[in-house]
Amino acid sequence: MDKQSPRSGRREFLAAAATGGVGLALGPAAGQEAAAKPKGNSGRLRVVLVGTGGRGSSTWGKNLQNNFGDVLEFVGLCDINRKRMAVARDYIGVNCPMFSDTEFDEMIRKTSPDRVIITTVDSFHAKYICRAMELGVDVISEKPMATDEKMVQEVLDTERRTGRKLIITENYRYSPDGATIKKIIDSEEIGTITSVDYNVYLNTNHGTSYFRRWHGFKQFNGSLLDSEGSHFLDLVQWWLGAEPAEVQAFGALRRYGYNGEYRSARCMNCPHKGKCEFFWDVTKDKFAMDFYVNAESEDGYIRDGCVYRRDINVWDTMTLNVRYHTGVLMSFSLNAFMPYEGYRISFNGTKGRLDARAYHDQPWKVEGPVEIRITPLFKESRTMGAETQAGAGGHWGGDSKLQDSIFRGPIPDPLHQRATNREAAFACLLAIAARRSIEQNRPVFIEELIKL
Ligand SMILES: NC(=O)c1ccc[n+]([C@@H]2O[C@H](COP(=O)([O-])OP(=O)(O)OC[C@H]3O[C@@H](n4cnc5c(N)ncnc54)[C@H](O)[C@@H]3O)[C@@H](O)[C@H]2O)c1
Numbered sequence: 001m002d003k004q005s006p007r008s009g010r011r012e013f014l015a016a017a018a019t020g021g022v023g024l025a026l027g028p029a030a031g032q033e034a035a036a037k038p039k040g041n042s043g044r045l046r047v048v049l050v051g052t053g054g055r056g057s058s059t060w061g062k063n064l065q066n067n068f069g070d071v072l073e074f075v076g077l078c079d080i081n082r083k084r085m086a087v088a089r090d091y092i093g094v095n096c097p098m099f100s101d102t103e104f105d106e107m108i109r110k111t112s113p114d115r116v117i118i119t120t121v122d123s124f125h126a127k128y129i130c131r132a133m134e135l136g137v138d139v140i141s142e143k144p145m146a147t148d149e150k151m152v153q154e155v156l157d158t159e160r161r162t163g164r165k166l167i168i169t170e171n172y173r174y175s176p177d178g179a180t181i182k183k184i185i186d187s188e189e190i191g192t193i194t195s196v197d198y199n200v201y202l203n204t205n206h207g208t209s210y211f212r213r214w215h216g217f218k219q220f221n222g223s224l225l226d227s228e229g230s231h232f233l234d235l236v237q238w239w240l241g242a243e244p245a246e247v248q249a250f251g252a253l254r255r256y257g258y259n260g261e262y263r264s265a266r267c268m269n270c271p272h273k274g275k276c277e278f279f280w281d282v283t284k285d286k287f288a289m290d291f292y293v294n295a296e297s298e299d300g301y302i303r304d305g306c307v308y309r310r311d312i313n314v315w316d317t318m319t320l321n322v323r324y325h326t327g328v329l330m331s332f333s334l335n336a337f338m339p340y341e342g343y344r345i346s347f348n349g350t351k352g353r354l355d356a357r358a359y360h361d362q363p364w365k366v367e368g369p370v371e372i373r374i375t376p377l378f379k380e381s382r383t384m385g386a387e388t389q390a391g392a393g394g395h396w397g398g399d400s401k402l403q404d405s406i407f408r409g410p411i412p413d414p415l416h417q418r419a420t421n422r423e424a425a426f427a428c429l430l431a432i433a434a435r436r437s438i439e440q441n442r443p444v445f446i447e448e449l450i451k452l
Contacts, residue, residue, distance in 0.1 A: 042073060044070070044071055044072050044073045045071055045072040045073070045114045045115060045407070046072075046073060046075045046111065046112065046113045046114045046115075047064075047072050047073070047074055047075065047113055047114065047115045047116075047117055048074070048075060048076035048077065048078060048107060048108070048111055048113040048115075048116050048117070049061060049074060049076075049077050049078070049117045049119065050077075050078040050079070050104070050116060050117065050118050050119070050120055050128050051078075051079060051118060051119040051120030051121070051124075051142075052077050052078075052079045052081075052084060052085045052088035052089075052119075053079075053084065053088075053119065053120075053291065054287070054291065055119045055142060056079075056088065056117075056119030056120075057088040057091050057092055057291070059119075059399050060117050060119050060140075060142075061074075061088060061091065061092035062091060062092045062093065063399070063400070063403070064403065064407075065092050065093050065094060066093075067400070067403070068403065068407045068408075071407050071408070072115075072407060073094075074092065074094040074096045075096050075097075075111040075112075075113055076096050076097055076098070076099060076107045076110075076111040076113065077089055077094075077096060077097075077098045077099070078098070078099045078100070078101065078103070078104055078107055079098075079100070079101070079120075080100065080101045080298075080299055081295050081298040081299045081301070082098065082100065082298055083294065083295035083297070083298045084291055084292070084295040084298070085098045086098065087290050087291055087294070087295065088291070091290075096111075097110070097111070104128070104131060105131070105135065108132070108135045108137060113137055114137070114138065115137065115138050115139065115140055116128065116132040116137050116138075116139050116140070117139075117140045117141070118132075118139060118140070118141040118142060119141075119142045121214050121220050121221070122144055122147050122220060122221045122222065122226065122227050123147045123219060123220050123221065123222070125141050125142065125144070125145060125146060125147075125151075126145065126146040126147075126151035126152070126154060126155050127151075128141070129141050129145070129155050129158070129166060130154055130155060130158040132164075133158050133159060133162040133164035133166065134158065134162060136162070136164065137164065138164050138165040138166070139164065139165070139166045139167070140166075140167045140169060140406065141166065141167070141168055141169065142168075142169055143168055143169060143170055143171075143230055143231065143234070143424065143427070143428070144168075144222070144226045144227065144230045144424075144427065144428035144431065145168050145421070145424045145425055145427075145428050146222075146428055146432075147218075147220075147221060147222035147226055147428070147432070148222065148432055149429065149432050149449035149450055152425050152428060152429055152432070152449075152450055153450050153451065155421075155425070156421065156422075156425055156450075156452070159421060166421055167406060167418075168419060168421060168424035169402055169406075170231075170234045170238075170419040170423070170424060170427065171231075171398045171399050171402045172231045172232070172234065172235055172398060173234070173235065173238055173398070173402075173415075173417040173418075173419065174397070174398035174399075174401040174402050174405075174417055175397070175398045176370075176397065177356060177358060177370045177372070178235055178238075178239075178398075179415055179417070180372060180384075181239055181345075181347075181354065181356055181372065182238065182239055182415050183415070184354055184372070184374060185239050185240070185347060185354065186415075188351075189351065189352065189374060189376065190347060190349030190350075190351050190352035190353060190354050190374065190376065191349040191350030191351030191352065192349060192350045192351075193240055193328055193347050193348070193349050194327075194328060194329070194348050194349065194350060195328060195329040195330065195331075195347075195348045196236060196240070196328065196329070196330040196331075196332075196345065196346070196347055196348070197330075197331055197345065197346045197348070198232065198236065198330060198331070198332045198333075198343070198344075198345045198346075199332075199333045199335075199343060199344050199345075200229070200232050200332075200333065200334045200335070200342075200343045201335055201338040201340065201341055201342050201343065201359075202228065202334070202335065202336040202337075202338060202341060203337075203338050203339065203340050203341040203360075203361060204277075204278070204337060204338070204339065205341070205361075206341055207316070207335075207336035207337055207338065207341075208256075208278055208280075208307055208336070208337065210224060210227070210228065210314075210336065211256040211257070211305075211307040211312060211314075211316070211336070212267075212280065212303065212304055212305045212306075212307055213303065213305065214301070215227050215228075215314065216256070216257075216305070216307075216309070216312040216313070216314055217311070217312070217313055217314065218313050218314055218435075221314070222428070222431060222432060222435060223251070223314050223315060223318075223431065223434075223435045223438075224314050224315065224316070224318070224334065224336060225249075225251075225318055225320075225334060225431040225434050225435060226428050226431035226432060226435070228334070229318070229332075229334050229431050229434075230427045230428050230430075230431045232332070232334070232343070233332070233427050233430045233431060234419060234423065234424070234426075234427035236330060236332075237324070237423060237426055237427065237430075238416070238417075238419070238423065239347075240324060240326065240328055241326075242324035242325055242326040242328055243324060243325045243426050243446070244322050244323075244324055244325075244426060244429070244430040244433070244446055245323050245324060245325045245445065245446055245447075246322070246323040246433075246443055246444070246445050246446070247320055247321065247322045247323075247430060247433045247434050247437055247443065247444055247446075248320070248321045248437055248442075248443040248444075249318065249319065249320045249321070249433075249434035249435075249437040249438045250318070250319050250438060251315030251317065251318045251319075251434075251435075251438040252315055252316075252317045252318075253312070253313075253314070253315050253316055253317070254316060254317050255316050255317075255336075255337040256307045256308065256312055256316050256336075256337065257307075257308060257309065257310065257311075257312035257313075257316075258308075258310050258312075259308070260306075260307070260308025262276070262308065263306050263308035263309060263310065264306050264308075265302065265305070265306055265309070266302050266304045266305055266306055267279050267280050267281065267282060267304040267306065268281075268282055268283065268293075268304055270306065278307045278308075280304055282303060282304040288303050288304070291303075315438065316335070316336040316337055317335055317336070318333060318334045318335075318434070318438075319331070319332070319333045320332040320333070320430075320434050322430065339362075339363065340359050340360065340361050340362035340363065341359070341360040341361055342357065342358045342359035342360055342362065343356075343357065343358055344356070344357040345357070351376055351377055352374065352375050352376035352377045352379070353374075353375045354372070354373070354374055354375075355371075355372070355373040355375070356370065356371065356372045356373070357370070357371055358370040358371075368385045370385055371383055371385065372384050372385065401417075402417075402418075405417070405418055422452070425450070426446070429446050429449055429450060430446065432449065433445075433446055433448075433449060436449075
């Protein structure tokens with residue numbers, strides 16, 4: 001507990017108690033039911049998918065259909081864009097009915113699903129989570145839980161009131177390096193963690209893609225701290241077994257948006273394509289053509305939007321100073337136009353230090369994709385790689401491990417990789433608090449935002 005801060009105290013102690021105590025592996029997540037209970041005649045779990053874009057069609061569509069077809073069946077799809085949804089239906093390989101967003105209630109009534117899976121644009125997650133639970137259906141939703149504090153409050157209140165089960169899919173917890181770091185910290189070899197230095201780099205493929213898409217606008221994703229950053233902010237609270245209490249953040253838009261010397265609406269047909277370093281030829285990407293360009297007539301969504309559009313309003317350069325309820329301090333940064341992708345993190349402990357780094361596409365040679373180094377005080381330093389994950393697949397094998405835990409459960413969870421909804425709420429609340437801090441130029445306390 002940070003004795004320096006007038007805001008820390010009993011409330012934060014209660015928060016720690018509620019999550020099972022600092023540094024302990026927490027119990028089964030609230031949403032971690034045993035094996036999902038089917039109610040359909042087929043004996044398989046009846047699922048509907050809301051949001052049939054890239055993530056929905058692939059990870060939560062085709063992959064589920066191919067790998068879990070013995071335990072679940074798709075009974076409905078829902079999206080604002082009928083053309084995209086029709087392409088998605090073929091891509092997933094199902095033949096279930098399709099519904100527009102305004103027909104969501106009708107879909108639930110007609111298809112009687114056991115689970116609603118939500119993979120829409122971020123800012124609509126909370127609306128569908130709450131409506132599905134109101135209609136008596138359990139929910140699996142992509143992160144982030146929500147894009148502002150009122151939505152978070154509504155989700156938690158609705159979950160409590162309806163008693164429905166909600167799983168927010170914090171898949172990065174299932175990455176091999178995430179698990180290795182968790183084990184080292186839990187072993188207490190480097191003692192009690194006092195502070196964390198964490199830098200995340202998004203490259204001109206991954207990071208730039210956000211500025212071509214809906215992620216460039218706060219109204220759709222809160223900010224990149226929520227949409228992308230909440231992955232990393234969730235990892236930290238999981239590794240530490242601590243809840244964020246306070247943040248002071250800064251953010252700037254330094255490379256994209258109004259910083260460009262020229263611009264157009266999109267890359268396709270852009271008069272500057274010969275000289276623009278960010279030019280991306282969407283016509284060479286079959287998936288993007290099928291799912292987005294050929295479906296533009298429905299909703300006007302442009303997949304290859306110009307990264308220099310003047311109305312882009314998220315930051316590409318962000319730093320956070322965070323205090324956790326345990327007194328641990330963190331400095332964190334997220335940069336979205338880097339020449340290579342990856343992260344480096346250091347945990348400073350009372351008995352030593354843990355450094356980890358993972359770079360991808362870096363223009364120099366490194367030993368292995370991930371290096372983890374333990375340096376106990378007054379002893380030799382040693383390095384190790386992360387554990388490897390059999391089968392790999394999306395997000396270093398994390399996606400399929402997470403899906404196994406949901407659909408092949410119950411699966412032992414000794415590292416507490418399944419996030420509770422309280423933790424999923426805190427992951428996005430820290431991002432939301434950081435956004436408020438940047439906008440209002442002041443420190444923001446999480447307890448200002450939400451009643452838990
Ligand atoms: N966990 C991860 O690693 C990971 C990776 C990628 C994406 N995601 C998340 O998955 C979600 C989808 O991302 P994506 O990359 O597939 O985006 P996308 O743009 O490809 O797909 C979003 C889909 O939502 C639909 N949609 C938008 N508004 C809607 C509404 N009101 N009602 C119904 N449908 C609506 C769009 O038409 C589109 O089909 C996002 O929340 C994103 O943050 C998570």
